[in-house]
Amino acid sequence: MAGLEDLYKEIILDHARSPRNKGELAPPATRTEGFNPLCGDEIVVYIDVDDEGIIADIKIGGQGCSISQSSASMMTAAVKGKSVAKAQEITGEFKAMMNIHGDSLDDESSESVASAELELGDLEALKGVVKFPVRIKCATLSWNTLAQAIEEATA
Ligand code: ZN
Numbered sequence: 001m002a003g004l005e006d007l008y009k010e011i012i013l014d015h016a017r018s019p020r021n022k023g024e025l026a027p028p029a030t031r032t033e034g035f036n037p038l039c040g041d042e043i044v045v046y047i048d049v050d051d052e053g054i055i056a057d058i059k060i061g062g063q064g065c066s067i068s069q070s071s072a073s074m075m076t077a078a079v080k081g082k083s084v085a086k087a088q089e090i091t092g093e094f095k096a097m098m099n100i101h102g103d104s105l106d107d108e109s110s111e112s113v114a115s116a117e118l119e120l121g122d123l124e125a126l127k128g129v130v131k132f133p134v135r136i137k138c139a140t141l142s143w144n145t146l147a148q149a150i151e152e153a154t155a
Contacts, residue, residue, distance in 0.1 A: 011125035016066035021076035022060040030153040033062075034145030036137050041068035045145045049153040053084045060142065067126070067135050072142035074122050084150055091143050094123055098136050 025031075025046035035042040041064025046150065048057040058080050060072045075094075079087040129139045 005045055005128060006034050008125035008128055011122050012066060012070045013051075013145060015070035015073040015122070019069055019073035021059050021073070021080065022061070025057055025059050029057070030149050032145055032149035032152060034148070036064070036068065036141045038134065039065055039068065039138050041065055041138055041141050043068065043142045043145050045070050045072075045142065045149045047146070047149045047153055049150070051085060053154070055079055055082055055084065055087055064141075065135075065138055067129060067138040068141050071123075071139045074126070075142045075146060078121070078123060079146065083119065084154060085148065087150065090120070091147055093120060094126075094143055096139060097123075097127060098130055098140055 023046075024044075025048055029037050029046045029048040032047075034045070035041070042062040043064070044061035046057075046059040046061070047055055050056040056075045060076055062072070063069070078090050078094075082090070126139050129135045
């Protein structure tokens with residue numbers, strides 16, 4: 001499946017080189033910072049949640065390795081314009097994908113997760129990261145920061 005891996009690498013590099021939704025949002029948008037000390041990745045997530053619980057706008061800042069920046073870019077594209085509930089659902093799916101091979105390869109539950117409708121689009125490109133456990137934190141950093149930002153925005 002070398003072809004698929006090349007495609008995945010292309011998608012990751014494309015997001016890392018030209019991140020979607022890069023920038024800042026002025027207050028009262030929520031600003032939340034995340035840091036991955038293992039790799040030195042920094043992510044700043046700005047979200048604007050409207051009265052109906054929709055993530056009306058999202059921007060990211062920060063710097064780090066291509067996995068962290070690429071995952072952050074894909075994350076913004078996946079959740080922008082979605083409800084908070086949907087964003088949390090996508091976050092759960094993404095984090096489940098990141099754990100499939102890491103923790104529970106021979107576990108029966110991994111099969112049900114893998115066969116579930118993930119609908120992750122470009123995010124599937126990050127699946128290969130699970131082969132490098134030390135990079136999983138790079139890939140999940142922006143998602144954990146988003147979860148925290150949602151908590152702060154809806155508190
Ligand atoms: Zn990293």
